[in-house]
Amino acid sequence: MRPGGDAAGTRVGPARAGRRGMIPSTQGAPTARGGTDDMADDRGAPAGARPVWRLRGQGWRPWLEPGLLVLTLGAFLTGLLARALGAEAVADGGWIAGTVLAVLPALAWVVAALRRGRAGVDLLAVVALVGTLAVGEYLAGSLVAVMVATGRALDAAAERRASRDLRALLEHAPRSARRRLGDVVETVPLEAVAAGDLLVVGPGEVVAVDGRVEGGSAALDESVLTGEPLLVERSDGDPVRSGVVNGGPAFELRATATAEESTYAGLVKLAQEAGAENAPVVRLADRYAAWFLPLSLAVAGAAWAVSGSAVRAVAVLVVATPCPLLLAAPVAIVSGLSRASRIGVVIRSGGALENLGRARTLVMDKTGTLTVGRPTVVEVATAPAGDAGEVLRLAASTEQLSPHVLAEAIVTEARARRLPLTLPTDVVEEPGRGVSATVEGRRIEVGKRTAPRDHDWARVVLDRARLDGAAVSWVTVDGELVGAVLLRDPLRRDAPRTIRRLRSAGLQRLVMLTGDRVEPAREVATVLGLDDVYAEQTPADKVAAVRGEDAREVTVMVGDGINDAPALAAATVGVAMGARGATASSEAADIVLTVDRIDRLADAMEIARRARRIAVQSATVGMALSLVAMGVAALGWLPPAAGALLQEGIDVAVILNALRALRDPGGDVTLTADTDTLVRRFATEHDELADTFPLLRRAAGLLAEKPGPEALDAVRRAHVFLVDRLLPHELAEETQLYPALAEPLGSTEATAPMSRTHAEIQRLAARLGTHLELADAAGELDPDQVEDVLATLYGLYAVLRLHFVQEEENYFALATDRTGGPG
Missing domain, CATH: 1.20.120 (Four Helix Bundle (Hemerythrin (Met), subunit A))
Known part of the structure; x- marks a missing residue:
């Protein structure tokens, strides 16, 4: 039996639908969010969440690598100056001091690596440094010391540059808010803000908590969350996420959540977890070290045994110091994390980035991932000679005070079309039936009703709704049926283009999992050209399906609801559509798309593949050059000092190559x-x-x-x-x-x-x-x-x-x- 099982769900192909042991579906029942159960609003702050606003001080740690470079370089230059002045003893003393300065932290790095269970190729650097002191090659030792310090400093600088976008999330976090009580505005700590408070957001200020615009409009810079550089207009009542910047005049915000429950707290938490620790490609470097270390020692020993010269052995060890292996791969991975963060993709770890780069199968939820995830007006039908705009305007005017999700969709559509709405009076709402109200002296009814079958146009509307899986809100004026509003969860406009890009990025199998019915699932799969579809899936079915796919290939799962969280955790890489706040799905995911655009997944896939390719390329080329230099040194053609200079050049070249992962490779279509x-x-x-x-x-x-x-x-x-x-x-x-x-x-x-x-x-x-x-x-x-x-x-x-x-x-x-x- 395929994942999901015949008894648990329904699987359909993109051009076929096979009902195999289908169970009764509850799709279509109204929910708090509206639409169907598959579209239910399941977002909320994770249990135990706390606001993560402040950066911890790092003390002296950021100064270690630059300080070591300054000291070793100073000792090297002092020795050169002394040699030029004929003070041989002073020159040797300076170079010895520089070598010893490098040996001490290198020993600490080796011990730290061994504690983590890693072979620690820094051991070669220690052996080379000690070897130069033993054979009296003090200049070579000083050069190796400068090389090691330079590599570490470059690594630290590259990581700081690569992770600056991730740190920007933390540094951008607000710490207080201005709360309005009557005519008094006071500044209060962020933790004092409660849902329902009225806040004032001044020009250039960061929105502290999630809320809605109160009594006006706002021009917001959402680039920190979404990567989009253009200002976004929000009108009265529109939702605003914490972390965005007020790009216009001051406005008032009605808080809908506390700081710890808001969007930005979740993103900051994700950013703090993001890093390049234990990425598989870095562990690959450790596996390389398992054979590179004994090989280097063997070549050095053979050179010593054949020539009888310890200097040759030291020269081999000097050029064998594999800084590219330890430095280039992490730099490329961290650079990829940074590049992804700029476009609104928060990746928890380098491991997730590396796995994303080698994935072959993508499993996707439908609602909220491939579709918009909320009811949207798709058509306004009218009686013969009717005006669709007028029908929508009357329906939206009537629905303005209703909290129902379909009412919200109708009102949103009318406002988007800039239709003039009238405030209704004598509003009566019947649960499960709809709303009636007086608008401009006429009694308007909007909602569910039995449509007269003797209306030809109404019969056409019903047939269309049944075929398209749409909900119908009928509109009557003074008891006369004048129109109908059809609503459904539409396909995202960027979904087909994204699917094509994902295939071109190397994904070979695209599968959709959904709790929705077979018909709408089949329609979406046909339009997008998916390889397989599993319909009417429970959360347990989704987990089973993901595990089945994951057993064959590295699998990425994309979803946005709380019902997707188990499947996200079961996949090799879980990707959450977390643009609307911290959710259970984003907590379970390895990657979170902070912008509500599925095409960002294709961008992240391309970034991941490029970063992984550059990481492997940098490490492989660096090691190959080191092996060539070892052979030359073993033959006695490369003295230790020259070998140290050559290795330094190799290190700089591969690290600079790894930094290419920071750059935008181009190819994306960008509009002015x-x-x-x-x-x-x-x-x-x-x-x-x-x-x-x-x-x-x-x-x-x-x-x-x-x-x-x-x-x-x-x-x-x-x-x-x-x-x-x-x-x-x-x-x-x-x-x-x-x-x-x-x-x-x-x-x-x-x-x-x-x-x-x-x-x-x-x-x-x-x-x-x-x-x-x-x-x-x-x-x-x-x-x-x-x-x-x-x-x-x-x-x-x-x-x-x-x-x-x-x-x-x-x-x-x-x-x-x-x-x-x-x-």
């Missing part, structure tokens, strides 16, 4: 601020225009059922929509959006297929207009025209739907904070 604004504008227009698509389908339905005046009027309304709204939108895209996208996408060819689709849309619209002209001239639609008009309407509907989706996936997903959209 103006282009980003333009893309977001057209994305908003898409949301508005998508609601008018049913005009085409309704006209075709009426025409197919009964050609006549009513059907002809519907066709005419559809044509007016095309000419007045859609074609101007397409023309603006062609003349404004596509030229702006040419540079970031690399050429005008990237948008050429969309331009061809624009031409086809215009051709079909003109064809429909010609049919209407003929019908107007004849007074009616000729029966011979009906078939072609139907083909034109259906063609327009299909082309427009596909065209909109393609633009949203390929272009609009590049804009900041565009994750959802019409399904």
